[in-house]
Amino acid sequence: MSANDFDFLHGRWRVANRKIADIAGRGTDWVEFETSAEARPLLGGAAIIDSVFAEDWEGMTLRQYDPAADVWRIWWASTRAPGKLDPPLEGRFTDGHGVFLGDDEVGGHAVKVRFDWTVGEEPLWQQQFSYDGGETWEQNWVMRFTRA
Template sequence: MSANDFDFFHGRWHVAHRKIADIPGRGTEWVEFGAETECRPILGGAANVESLRADGWEGMTLRQYDPEREVWRIWWASTRAPGHLDPPVEGRFEGDHGVFFGDDVVGGQAVKVRFDWTAGAEPVWQQQFSYDDGATWETNWIMRFSPVA
């Protein structure tokens, strides 16, 4: 684990999204859509910024490495929630797999959040929620990345 853990993600990517259509309602209908994203290093490589563009909305992610605690913190914001920055998730990589946890409120309900990153030539990100304090986890969003040629 180091400030270079997300170096694999720098650049431009096509994104195949698969997510639960109505997370606050804890729905079961999955929707699929495409997007484009670009990630670039900032702060001398100790952080990166990602901008994502999908049909009808935009999102951005800030990831920053804390060398003292050897953890990454990840924040998310999008045009779907103007003026709102989600609370960060925090965690680290072990080899090519990163796991990050945080707390949030979704649809008025407290929820634990988990991000799973699998690094590589075609990275995968998954988001899971736990409504029972981490006893069980429900996957609600998966993104598969392929490099823009």
Template sequence: MSENDFDFFHGRWRVANRKIADIPGRGTEWVEFDAETEVRPILGGAANVESLRAADWEGMTLRQYDPARQVWRIWWASTRAPGHLDPPLEGRFTDGHGVFFGDDVVGGQAVKLRFDWTAGSEPVWQQQFSYDGGATWETNWIMRFSPLAG
């Protein structure tokens, strides 16, 4: 684990999304849509900023490495919640697999969040929620990334 853990993700990507349509209602209908994202390093490589664009919304992620604790923190904001920055998730990579945990409130209900990252030339990100304090996890969003030319 190091400030280089997310170096695989720098650049421009096509994003194939598969997401539960109504997460606050804990729905079961999956929707699929495409997006594009660009990730660039900042702060000498110890952080990166991602700008994601889908057809009807935009999101951004800030990831920053904390060398004293040897963890990454990940913050998310989007046009779907104007003026709101989600609480950070915190975690690390081991052997190309990153796991990050945090707490939030979704649809008025406290949830634990988990991000799973699989690094590589075509990375995969998954988001999971736990409504029972982390005893069980429900996957509600999967992103598959493929590089864009240029």
């Protein structure tokens, strides 16, 4: 693990999204849509920021490596929740797979959040929620990245 773990994400991307239409309501209907994304390093490579552009919203992610704790922290914000920065998820990469965990509130319910990153030529990001303290996980968003 190092400050270079997210180097694979630098650049411009086309992103195929598959997402539960109503995550907050724990819906079961999936929607598919495409977004574009651009990621760039900051702070000498110890941080990375990206912007995600959809048809009707924009999001941004800040990832920062903490060498003392040997973890990455990930924060998310979007135009769908103006003025709100989601609580950070923490985690690390092992053998090209990153797992990041945190706590949040979705639809008025406490939820554990999990991001899974699979590194490769076409990186894969998956989000899961747990409403039972991490006993079970429900996948609700998948993003497949292709170089633009």
